[in-house]
Amino acid sequence: MDTLYFVKLGGSLITEKHRASTPRLDVIRRLASEIAQARADNPALRLVLGHGSGSFGHFAAKKHNTHLGVATPEQWRGFSEVWWQARALNTLVVEALLQAGLPVIAFPPSSTILCQNRRVVRWEIEPLQRAIGAGLIPVIYGDVVFDTKLGGTILSTERLFIELIPHLKPSRLLLCGQEEGVWADFPLRQQLISHLTPDNLAEVLPALAGSEAPDVTGGMLAKVHLMLQVVRQYPDLEAVIFSGEQPNSLEQALHGYPIGTRITR
C-alpha cells in the first residue's frame, strides 16, 4: 500500500540561519538527491515536501514583526519583503528538487490560505490533492498569509502540515533540521531524547527553547508542542525530529530507520 510522508527541510539546515538570506546550496542539492534516491528505492512512497524560511523569511519577519500583525503601509511593505524572501528560498529549493529529477510543484501558502487570528479558515487544497493523485510532489513552505483579524501574519511549515493532516492522512512527519533531535540538556547537547511522548515531556521541558538564530515561529519549543498536539489528536501518526547534516540521514529516515527523536502518543 502507498505510504504518505510529510517532510520538512528545516531552515536551520538549508540556510546559514545566522547570516541573512544565505542558502546552503550544497546541502539543498544533497537533500534533493537523497529524496530522489529514496523514491527510486521505494516507488510506493508519496511525499508532501515543506521547507522552512531560515535566514530568508525569519530575518525580514523579525525586522518588521510581521508575525504580530500588519496594518501600516510600512508594515505591508515589510509583509511584501518577507513574502519575497520566502519565495526566493522556495525558488532555490524547487530548482534543486527539479534538478534531482523530482516531479515537484509549489503551492505558495500566501496565495492560497486565509487566516482569522492565525487560524486557517480557508485553504483550497483540491489542487494539491490532485497533484498527489497525478504522481507529483507538492511543495509548501513557511510564508506570510492574509488574516481577517491581524491584517497579515506568518504560518510555519509545521502549522501548514497540521492543516493538511486530516485531508491527506500521512503516516509520518519527518522534520529534518540542523540539530540531531530534541536535547534534554540544550544547549550542552549531550543527552538526546530518542522517544518523546506526552508522558515524558516534563523531562525535556526545561531544556526546550526557541532558535538560537533570528526566528519568529518559536524554534524547538514550538515544534515539540505542535508535534505533541499532532500525536494526541492522531494517535497513529508519528513525528521524527532529526538532523540532515550527515549525508544519507534523510534518505535513511525516508526508509524508516530510527534516527533522532521520535514523537508518538
Ligand SMILES: Nc1ncnc2c1ncn2[C@@H]1O[C@H](COP(=O)(O)OP(=O)(O)OP(=O)(O)O)[C@@H](O)[C@H]1O
Ligand atoms: N532542546 C532543544 N533541542 C534541540 N534544539 C533546540 C532545543 N531548544 C532550542 N533549540 C533550538 O531550536 C532550533 C530548531 O528550531 P528552528 O525553528 O530553528 O528549526 P527549523 O525548523 O530547522 O528552522 P526554520 O523555522 O527556519 O525552518 C535548533 O536549531 C536550536 O537552536
Ligand SMILES: C=C(C)CCOP(=O)(O)O
Ligand atoms: C518566516 C517565515 C516567512 C516562515 C516561517 O516558517 P518556518 O521556517 O517553517 O518556521
